[in-house]
Amino acid sequence: MAVLLSTIKGMLFLLLLPCFCFGQPAPPLLRFSIFLEPANRVYLHWDHDEEEMMTFELQVHTTGWVAFGFSPDGELPGSDIVIGGVFPNGSIYFSDCHVVDQATLEEDESQDYQLLSVTENETSTTMLFKRHLRTCDPNDLDITTDTARLVTAFGTDDTVQFFKGQRFSRSLLLMRYRGPSDSTDPKIFFTYDLRLDNFAVPAEETKYACTFIPLPRVKQKHHIYKFEPVITPHNITLVHHILVYACGNASVLPSSIDDCYGPNPDFALCSQVLVGWAVGGESYQYPEEAAVSIGTPWDPQYVRLEIHYSNFDLLPGLIDSSGIRLYYTPELRKYDVGVLQTGIFTFPVHFIPPGAESYRSYGLCNSSQFDEMNGMLVPDLHVFAYLLHTHLSGRGVKAAQYRNGEQLGIICEDNKYDFSLQEVRDMKETLTVRPGDEILVECNFQTLDRSGITYGGPSTMNEMCLTFLFYYPRNNISSCMGYPDILYIAHALKQEASDAVEAIMALDFVDWDNETVKIAEKVAKEADQVVMIKTINELQRNETGLIRDISIPEWSPCHNISGHLSISGHLSPSGLRAATNPCLTAVCTSESSTLRETASPPLLPLTQLVFSWLVLASEYGK
Known part of the structure; x- marks a missing residue:
């Protein structure tokens, strides 16, 4: 009898373990990670594989419910959300909403997120799950090479109140191809800083400050x-933003600091981008096969440092010493890196109508004409x-x-x-551009909040449309940009x-409405490009x-791997309460508007079996 009771107690101990402890796989190695809110309470690891599956691990400083998902535009309606957590009794809940x-x-109705584990300690909850980049559920947002708007939220306990919990949003590129490792x-x-020295930023909405600085002197x-960036x-x-332009060694350069695009044109000299950073970006490390060359007779000795300040609040007395830190080494790579600036030439011929x-x-x-302008044959550009x-x-x-008139x-x-998120992004695979190819840059703008024309220009309230391509091996071409025949456009708009x-x-005299906006877009595309x-x-x-038409590649097939649950009703505005009946898949809403608990399938039959054994043991001991 003692042996039997001991065995039963041991089995009861196992049955009381949280269900995620049964058969839990080893956590995957995830290459990418970032804090998703300023107080560093929400930490995300993620990675993707060749099977178009992305795995997430969300670590949140709470012992309550946690939520993660995607917003189509930064707002809540239409967002794709998963919610999960661990109840005080150790069982877990998780659902796709x-x-x-x-x-x-x-x-x-279609549950397309696959839970791998939910764990909790004294201070934090960690939720590990995965999903395909593209599911067949219209309520799931696709994960693409576009910038994702992430939504995270959490509560202090397991009474899920999504609309009352702490909630954060952040833009992030999820489809990265090179991790820190x-x-x-x-x-x-060695390191070398290209920085301004205690520059007095004027109380102006936009200021472009430029100066010329030597690169490291190496033998x-x-x-x-x-x-x-060093901000x-x-x-x-x-x-x-901060741009570093390489200067030709025959250039006569000014000293001091001045407006890049002001009355002195010398401060706009040097147009070949060497490195660049913009708001939201971080450090960037070149691939193992290529880097930027310095120290040879063909390499630039000086650069133009350009810093764009946006002082929208017109704050006085601001002093700045920001810039770029370079890391350089005598351990050489196989190729030298170049940067080709493409897009629309930035001046008022480029315009966007209001509304x-x-x-x-x-x-x-x-x-x-690259070969002729380069002074020698230009090798294929390997864009990375x-x-x-x-x-x-x-x-x-x-x-x-495009090559020979056909889009590649x-x-x-x-x-x-x-x-707010402008960063150097790696290609999935190196792409080859051959001399003679055409590169067409298309930018899409929205001006519903503007009553006047937005012109191309340096101010943040002006517009630009640029793509910087990082490639190897380097050549002497710094930029290749176009702009439309503005006279043709004005005449087509009856001006x-x-x-x-x-x-x-004359564009200011156009009566701008939906029709004239579309006419302007059409004729600007039809016009000759310079x-x-x-x-x-x-x-x-x-x-x-x-300008040629741009063909959009077909979508890859979606993955329909989920179970389908019947639902009715909505969640109450205050949130969700935990239901008592366990099920294999948590749900966000049901006829009783509840979030249901996920439990291990064998739990109930084994509990009933042990209870029967206890009854038999009690009868046996009488």
């Missing part, structure tokens, strides 16, 4: 293999990374490649562009003008070209 409106959370520092390396060839801490919201829900602009690069850039009205950017594919794109200046001015090609030594040549 979507937000209907500001007060309604509804369970997905994929790049290592060389054994010997033999070195490679710059990494760069990172004066209290100016983190002030610095919009536009969507307006597309185009800039063309025709590389047919890119940086996309617009200002506040930009909603999407894409670059397409999309080089890079972000259809959910976020002004009188005899030259480009009059055409730009293509401007420039070299590192400021040589420039213009040619013409035409």
